[in-house]
Amino acid sequence: MTVISGILKDPIGGPRSGVVIELRAVRTSATVVNQARSQSITDATGKYTLTVEPGAYDVTVTTDGRQPERVGGITVALNSKPGTLNDFLTMPGEADLNPAIVEAVDRMRAEAAASAAAAKISEVNAKTSSDNSASVLANTYTKDNINKLNATASYLSNTVTWQRVGKIANFGQNGRTLMIHLGGNGGYNGGTGNNGFATIIIRSGNGTVTTINKPGRASVSAYVTAGTLILDIGLIESAANTYELYIKYDSFASNITATIDNTSISDTFSNWTWDRTVIDEPEIILGHEIVKSWTSTNLVSPLKKGDYGLGGTDPINEIDANTISANGFIKYGPNTPNAEGPGYWAGISGGFDSTSRWTMVFGIGSPSNNKIAVRGRTSAGVFSPWSILWHSTNTTVDANGFIKKASPIVKLFGDGQCELNDESHSVTTERISEGVYRISGTLGFNSDAEWGGVDGGIEIPIDRNKLPLVWVDYEVDEAGDLLIKTFHRINSTAPEFAQNVKAGYKEGQPIDIPAGRWIDLRVEMPAGDEPEPVIESESIQQPEVETDQPAELEQGDTPEAETKK
Incomplete structure (x- = not known):
């Protein structure tokens, strides 16, 4: 098996972590079956490792949960040596090995083996022809001051300039990548806003487009990290798999240098030629873009986490x-x-x-x-x-559908069952006899003025004419529990159709709370429970404790008084 490993980097040279690299067999071989997969996830340093059997594979990458993207295909042979993913992606495939290419490769091998001295001379000549400056390395380009480039006398009269920077030959349709770092000065002074730096990525297509210089054959992107060194960028396929790179410089750009990234494949160096030709605006058809990489230095008032x-x-x-x-x-x-x-x-x-x-x-x-x-x-x-604000926790809907402040509230039903809220959760209730209910675990009624003040913490059900359905009374027994008592209420002074007549019950006779209705009790809880929130500033009266006289029922009426009418 062959080991494919390396460091995955972003366009500006930083490691890319958490990226899923997957190889999928495209056909069955002696060692793998069709669609078999091998995966590696890059670590914090961008490192990946894949151990692969001989065969042909599609390569896909997945980042940040996005859809997988095919980046090319590779072939691993029995005698393949370990290398990076780029090495295998840029290795010529079967479709690339036409007779002309094979002949060229054989010729290159013969020339390389002829003489080491001749190879050295050829290397020097290549350096000389790639740049007119003797100080420039084979993979490095330096442009003179923009005055010379524009052939103008005054720095202030410089104009925006397009320049053919170089060209790459034999850049096959198999997802090849070339990375160039560009640096320089974009203005008068040395401030950070005038520093210019960009990373240029040229990438060939996957072979689906066969007509030269058409979208899909190749594309170029410039990732600008500071300054305004370049304004536009373009790529032209001048011949099959030969691409010319064009850059539109800012009018004040100067001291520009460019270097091919050392992660680019070795054969790119020999196929790349630097250029300096100033031209009129080229017709750019292939895909191109400038991506501004904002940082805390070049972005005004950046928004940071927190x-x-x-x-x-x-x-x-x-x-x-x-x-x-x-x-x-x-x-x-x-x-x-x-x-x-x-x-x-x-x-x-x-x-x-x-x-x-x-x-x-x-x-x-x-x-x-x-x-x-x-x-x-x-x-x-x-x-x-x-x-x-009032909401479902600090209010309650009483027996008659009205919203009132709640805390704590006991809803008492006819069978002795109850419904409690968070503040009254420790209260217990039971039906003692018809119309008599015991409420345990309270200190009596709350004296909230909105519920009627002292002795006002009771809300009884009413009918459609707003007439009460029951009389109510209460007392405190020897254990300190509340005894709630309900009595039948006929409302005899009302018109006959509005009277609450119930067979077998007389005015003031004990009766259970009507079915489907309830009595709301706003109680005072012991201090051990959670304190009652202070909802607003108001004058709270202290309850008057009465132990020997029953509370008046409503507007001074008593069951006996109404019976006499």
Whole structure:
């Protein structure tokens, strides 16, 4: 078996990790069957390793969960030596080995074996012909100051210039890749904005397009990491598998150098020729693009992970709720000045402009749990009071369909069953006898004014005419439990059609809560339970404990009083 290994790099030379490289057999051989697969995932350094049996394979790569992309095909022979994936991808395939190519290869081998001295002379001549400057290496190009390139007398009069940089021959249709690094100066001074650096990638097609210089035959991309050294780029196929590279320089570009990346295959060096010819704008048909690679140096105010609370789990911590925050995610710690309450809060801050602002925060944990608080700030710099939003946790729909503040609430049904919320979860209820129910685990009724103040924590069901269906009374037994008592209510003063007449029951007779209806009880819980959230500032009356007199039922009426009517 043959080992294929190497380092996978991005266009600017950095390692690419987490990339899936897959080889899939395209036909059955002596050692593999058709469609057999071998995979390697690049590590943090971009390293990959594949151990492959002899055969023909399609090569695909998959990055960041995207669809696999075919990058070419390779053939592994019994005598293949270990190499990189690029080595195998750029190795001529059967379709490339026509008689002319075979003859050329044989001729090259004969010439190479003729004389080492002759080969050395040939190498020197190749260097000389590739660049007119004696100081330039075979794979390196240096352009003089742009004044000479443009043949103009004044630096300030330079114009935008297209130049043929070089050409590559024998660049077959099997996904070959050539990488060139370009550097120089793009302006008057040495600031980072004028530094110019780009990586140019030329890639041939896969053989599906056979007409030369047509889209799909090859493409070129320039990855620009800084400055404005080049404005455009192009590629022209001047002959079959021979491509000329054109670059449009910025008018102030100077001191330009170019180098073929050492990861490019060795035969690319011998097939590449540098050029300096200034030309009019070429007609570019093949695919080309300039990709700007933004960095924290060349991008104005780059947005980084964590800015404004984005991209992470920790929002911006405000030490005072009156701080004018930028639009983003914020949080308040315990006892933050000017927050709605003493607990933990987290939410968002926004606004119309820098003075007219708004904030919405959510309570996290006791005593602010499940609160949603909002407030605004006027253009005059005045903050409004915090407002608490009502929702399904801090409200309840009473027996008659009205929304009321909830916490804690007990819904008591006719069979003695109940429905509790988070604050009343430890309460128990039972039916003692007809119309008599025991409520255990409370300290009595809450004195919330919105429920009627002292003794007002009871909401009874009504009919379609808004007339109560029952009378209700309560007492506290010797164990401290609430005893809720319900009595039949006829509403005898109402028109006959509106009276609550029930066979077998007289006015004021004990009766169960009507089926399908319930009584809402807003109770006070023991201190051991979670504290009740303070929803708004209001004057709370202390309950008056009455142990020897029953509470009045409604507007001073009692069951006995109505019976006498």
